[in-house]
Amino acid sequence: MIQKAIPSLLTVCNLALGVVALLWVSAGRASDAALMVVVGMVLDGLDGRAARFFHAESQFGKELDSLSDIVTFGVAPTLIMWHVVLHTLGWPGVLIAVLFPVCGALRLARFNIAKKSTNYFVGLPITAAGGILATLALYRDLLSPANVILPAGMVILALLMVSRTRYPNFKKIAFPRSAIVVVPLLAIGVYIIFRFQHAVVNRLIFVPLALYGVYGIGRMVRHRRRSRIRNREGEIEIVKPEIK
Numbered sequence: 001m002i003q004k005a006i007p008s009l010l011t012v013c014n015l016a017l018g019v020v021a022l023l024w025v026s027a028g029r030a031s032d033a034a035l036m037v038v039v040g041m042v043l044d045g046l047d048g049r050a051a052r053f054f055h056a057e058s059q060f061g062k063e064l065d066s067l068s069d070i071v072t073f074g075v076a077p078t079l080i081m082w083h084v085v086l087h088t089l090g091w092p093g094v095l096i097a098v099l100f101p102v103c104g105a106l107r108l109a110r111f112n113i114a115k116k117s118t119n120y121f122v123g124l125p126i127t128a129a130g131g132i133l134a135t136l137a138l139y140r141d142l143l144s145p146a147n148v149i150l151p152a153g154m155v156i157l158a159l160l161m162v163s164r165t166r167y168p169n170f171k172k173i174a175f176p177r178s179a180i181v182v183v184p185l186l187a188i189g190v191y192i193i194f195r196f197q198h199a200v201v202n203r204l205i206f207v208p209l210a211l212y213g214v215y216g217i218g219r220m221v222r223h224r225r226r227s228r229i230r231n232r233e234g235e236i237e238i239v240k241p242e243i244k
Helices: 002-026 030-053 059-084 091-112 126-142 146-161 179-239
Strands: 120-122 166-168
Touching: 002 030, 002 059, 030 059, 030 126, 059 091, 059 126, 059 146, 091 120, 091 126, 091 146, 126 146, 126 179, 146 179, 166 179
Parallel strands: none
Antiparallel strands: 120 166
């Protein structure tokens, strides 16, 4: 019975981290809040695996996971960005702040009604989008003009979540049984490292997350280019005169 509850406990911990992130960013601790979002990403990757491992998958767990995700990866990163830059933009900043979690909720709703599981995600997952946004905010001092680049990046992430762009589904990669024990211990170790060096490490985490986001854009561009080439070749075949 306890084993069946482990996935939901991981999801609740993810939600708790999202609430802590909200509290910390309200206190002006944006870097610490970003750390909570990153740790939440680890837990979000574990709860589904734990559910499959313990054969505890349920509609309750699926809905709880979505509710947790909208807080930790939708609202918390938005508040981080609001604290860092959006509050200086007036109404445009308000609209951008509303856009991101709304697109995240739409992305989660579309995922929840999907009839079959695939090896790819349609649209950038809110977990990745939230992680990118939370760590991107920490680059404010390194980007110029930050009050243009950061909001623009936030809008792009929001639109990618509701796009039809396909992203790899790493949750389908199987892990050995020992990972159920090893990964949480590893997460604790990573947290300790982050806790004392998070100003640098959080920025480093942005890099692979950003590459994941850019991958989908590149894949979409290649797909459209190939489609145009095929359509053009088809038109040439249609108008090509018959040779007798």
